[in-house]
Amino acid sequence: xxxxxxxxxxxxxxxxxxxxxxxxxxxxxxxxxxxxxxxxxxxxxxxxxxxxxxxxxxxxxxxxxxxxxxxxxxxxxxxxxxxxxxxxxxxxxxxxxxxxxxxxxxxxxxxxxxxxxxxxxxxxxxxxxxxxxxxxxxxxxxxxxxxxxxxxxxxxxxxxxxxxxxxxxxxxxxxxxxxxxxxxxxxxxxxxxxxxxxxxxxxxxxxxxxxxxxxxxxxxxxxxxxxxxxxxxxxxxxxxxxxxxxxxxxxxxxxxxxxxxxxxxxxxxxxxxxxxxxxxxxxxxxxxxxxxxxxxxxxxxxxxxxxxxxxxxxxxxxxxxxxxxxxxxxxxxxxxxxxxxxxxxxxxxxxxxxxxxxxxxxxxxxxxxxxxxxxxxxxxxxxxxxxx
Numbered sequence: 001x002x003x004x005x006x007x008x009x010x011x012x013x014x015x016x017x018x019x020x021x022x023x024x025x026x027x028x029x030x031x032x033x034x035x036x037x038x039x040x041x042x043x044x045x046x047x048x049x050x051x052x053x054x055x056x057x058x059x060x061x062x063x064x065x066x067x068x069x070x071x072x073x074x075x076x077x078x079x080x081x082x083x084x085x086x087x088x089x090x091x092x093x094x095x096x097x098x099x100x101x102x103x104x105x106x107x108x109x110x111x112x113x114x115x116x117x118x119x120x121x122x123x124x125x126x127x128x129x130x131x132x133x134x135x136x137x138x139x140x141x142x143x144x145x146x147x148x149x150x151x152x153x154x155x156x157x158x159x160x161x162x163x164x165x166x167x168x169x170x171x172x173x174x175x176x177x178x179x180x181x182x183x184x185x186x187x188x189x190x191x192x193x194x195x196x197x198x199x200x201x202x203x204x205x206x207x208x209x210x211x212x213x214x215x216x217x218x219x220x221x222x223x224x225x226x227x228x229x230x231x232x233x234x235x236x237x238x239x240x241x242x243x244x245x246x247x248x249x250x251x252x253x254x255x256x257x258x259x260x261x262x263x264x265x266x267x268x269x270x271x272x273x274x275x276x277x278x279x280x281x282x283x284x285x286x287x288x289x290x291x292x293x294x295x296x297x298x299x300x301x302x303x304x305x306x307x308x309x310x311x312x313x314x315x316x317x318x319x320x321x322x323x324x325x326x327x328x329x330x331x332x333x334x335x336x337x338x339x340x341x342x343x344x345x346x347x348x349x350x351x352x353x354x355x356x357x358x359x360x361x362x363x364x365x366x367x368x369x370x371x372x373x374x375x376x377x378x379x380x381x382x383x384x385x386x387x388x
Contacts, residue, residue: 008037088340174327279364
């Protein structure tokens with residue numbers, strides 16, 4: 001792609017932030033990103049915010065909250081992007097397009113969500129707004145992804161042990177991520193077993209199969225490539241591809257995971273690579289079945305055979321293709337609008353060796369981010385590389 005470069009980033013800790021509201025989270029991530037890049041706010045040409053909301057907070061018009069990060073951002077154009085759980089990537093891709101067009105040279109992009117102001121039932125209702133209301137109104141997202149797990153079982157084989165292994169892996173990975181919400185290891189027996197501490201949420205999904213309710217924000221400074229000499233580091237885009245599928249579950253063969261598979265295929269083609277060229281992938285494990293399906297969509301294993309790759313450690317942090325080194329949505333946390341940006345921040349850190357205990361042995365040259373909105377509806381895939 002080569003049309004824009006990430007030169008700075010910021011990332012709050014994910015979790016329950018009783019003392020911080022949405023604007024506070026946005027401000028903190030943006031200030032860190034500007035400082036990381038070493039760019040004055042006056043040099044930013046435009047701002048994009050990824051934010052889902054759907055009733056999570058009363059702030060229905062929040063794009064200009066970004067301007068609170070620095071007085072010199074006042075009067076900069078600011079736009080909010082919403083694409084369910086892919087809202088962060090929607091904001092980023094809008095900024096990339098503006099830079100590629102020549103209309104903007106330096107952009108500040110932030111994704112944020114404040115979720116814990118509501119109780120669990122309230123959050124569940126808000127997230128359910130991303131389902132197809134004509135047919136799926138009243139269904140929760142655990143119920144929607146339970147349908148994916150059941151479809152996989154009917155078409156191929158039981159995914160349940162692989163799902164448990166994915167949960168165990170991602171909890172272990174999050175222990176190395178100081179910004180992750182969940183710093184609590186679990187073992188395979190716990191993840192496999194319904195219990196008081198691991199109740200059934202939507203059969204066959206247990207609590208250990210579900211991502212977290214989180215507050216948090218992440219931000220990026222993205223500039224035109226001809227500005228790269230002004231910055232210490234640069235992460236380029238080999239690909240940034242989006243594929244949207246239809247909303248209704250009834251019109252999709254769920255186990256095929258076709259929207260993500262097509263988006264990943266287009267990203268590979270645009271980057272001129274295959275799965276063996278990747279050093280890591282951050283994927284949208286809103287539920288453990290989603291990571292299993294993503295593992296197959298990436299080409300790590302054929303459809304229906306991802307469980308073996310998981311069991312063999314192929315996707316572990318020391319495996320052939322580490323997946324969700326950050327802990328993923330499962331344990332890092334999933335503040336909806338922030339997730340896509342968080343993935344790109346994690347990738348930038350891993351590619352530059354600035355991820356602390358998350359760093360992989362041997363500096364990877366290419367990383368992939370897969371951010372998904374809804375039931376495999378909005379599918380955004382980036383392939384990133386360090387260019388400076």
